[in-house]
Amino acid sequence: MGDDVRGLHGGGAATTGGGVPAAAKTERARLHVAMLALQLGYAGFHVVSRLALNMGVSKLVFPVYRNLIALCLLAPFAYFLERKDRPAMTPGFLLQFFLLALCGITTNQSFYLLGLDNTSPTFASAIQNSVPAITFAMAAALGIERVRLRRRDGLAKAAGTLLCVAGATVITLFKGPAVFGPAAAVVTVTAVAPPQAAGNNSSKSWALGCVYLMGHCLSWSSWLVLQAPVLKRYPARLSVTSYTCFFGLLQFLAIAAVVERDAAAWTLTSGSELLTILYAGLVASGVAFAVQTWCIDRGGPVFVAVYQPVQTLLVAIMASLLLGEQFYLGGIMGAVLIIAGLYLVLWVKSEERALAAKQAAGAAGVCDDEPDAAASCLKQPLLPSPATLESAV
Template sequence: MARDDTLRGHGAGAAAGVAPERARLHVAMLSLQFGYAGFHVVSRLALNMGVSKLVFPVYRNLIALCLLAPFAYYLEKKDRPAMTPGLLLQFFLLALCGITANQGFYLLGLDNTSPTFASAIQNSVPAITFAMAAALGIERVSLRRLDGLAKVAGTALCVAGASVITLFKGPAVFGPAAALDVAHHHQPAAPASGGGGKSWMLGCLYLMGHCVSWSGWLVLQAPVLKRYPARLSVTSYTCLFGLLQFLAVAAVAERDAAAWALGSGAELLTVLYAGLVASGVAFAVQTWCIDRSGPVFVAVYQPVQTLLVAVMASLILGERFYLGGIIGAVLIIAGLYLVLWGKSEERALAAKEDAAAAAGTICDEAAAASCLKQPLLPPATSEAV
């Protein structure tokens, strides 16, 4: 009885400790989507002001490195394992995938399309990440169990919901009656090529490369964090190698020295926002969430970004909110619930298996101890001769 009470007490304490962490993970990911929603607008403003597509990521990653490196150095002195050539290669590949290819393809795609389309196409990240993680065995999926089916169906619903918000407008549900409809008809209907030498189709290909790179970065972080469990240091090394890679590319492709000068305070603010919020804070938050809950949990929040853009446009810019936004929001929330429910059921099943294994070990140890205490032969009895 005492042992059962002790086990129940440990289980209740573990459950109480898990709940606040899960809440922090959800709050962190929601805050991250707000930051990224603003980054789409900021990046477009920077490109419109003439900031170079190579200089912009160099400054962005330099600011992020200056922000993260001091914290990583002082807070993770005891957590950093010894550096090896294999780890350096992994950091280099993380930077190549998650910074150089990811940010480079994004800026090229954004320059040829629009922030709305760039945000919409990023909703393929959960599906790509889920497929990559399942193929590599990082994310366990059993289609014979409800949790596996829920994760697959939830991911599909998230992507479908964000697609509905982008592609289907429908009648206006609520919003200012005097809102102008000009802004809603301003976006082109995906022409093959735009003015000024820009190609919509090429922009779509760049953005798909951005999504694949982003998904690969999310998935590759999980095994690296197991070998090098210092999250801020991993992020700092990734920013360092990404900065070096962009500097190497800029040294060859950007020959205009004037492109490195930020000509106005607005350009400086866009670079600071990109470096501090979209790289420094965002990378640290993403790495922490991946370490605590896996890459699919991080990726599945991506479609929320499109919903936030629609809501912010309605509240701040005075745009009407249409039926497509309502339907898409319902699909996104339902998809998130299914994925998170599936992961919760998977964790509960794993906890039961661990508890059963631990209970079996305790029983085996108790049986072995009783066998040692009990003699192998019964004591001799004195009989009359």
């Protein structure tokens, strides 16, 4: 499971009042801070990408530059910091990195840009929030995330995921009356466009755009889920991210070389285009990929995906503070649902970690606490009985 407790087996580790080691509590706090920072970076990119679509940069050239910058940022750190941690490269690892790039970079970014081009940014933001639910279903189906719907914790985990998706959808689709914001601001609200208003260009297809965006969500969820088993076998996280960016760059270069043959499409004509690409490469790809890979390794794919709706909340707040847009009742209602959903999922995660810590501490201390430790330990079976396994499950 992606959220296995690490570093909890030391017998002398300091513990909190609930019996959880202080180091584990500190790591959980770091995970939450990292995920909030990650969603803040993605929210900024979501705002910036709306401007980039009208700057004239090719939708195939843009991700080439984005992943090239990310690779240049990550590769040196991966090479020097993980020189001793990298396992030997094998054809199996190369294939896994290629598939991660295909899911998480090439198809993910391509489907998003194509879907955004055929629909609207508001609709793309709304449909993106299905990622936690899709990731939850994939992880549960593959056995990466344990879900017991007949138990209270399993129901809470499923309900929390659905609440997060519902909250982000409310923020995007329901405006309501204005609650607070700059009174003098001139606010332009873009509603979800109907199929007939998808654009004046007859080549645009709203239905096709929806298909593209669903492909984007499926690719993103697949990437989150597939990283967990890869990181178990290849624990060098920065190297995994660098290899993924490398293969994603090669895949985009191959596609762009065939489709985009106009040399003018590869030229940046303004400082705004350069700044947008730098932000996309440095923040939304380089830093974000590294932080997300670390969070998946330590917290699991569902833990990472459940924070996705926070991005919609941050976009609404950023638009209110930076663009002068008013904050509406729908945003507050959605925020309450998101917080409630996050609380449920993270509560279940906390209970699972506490239970794993107690089981690990009991298994490690059973021989140390008995007077006749040597004799009792020799009598312990090497493997638990089938009845014990069934009761543990």
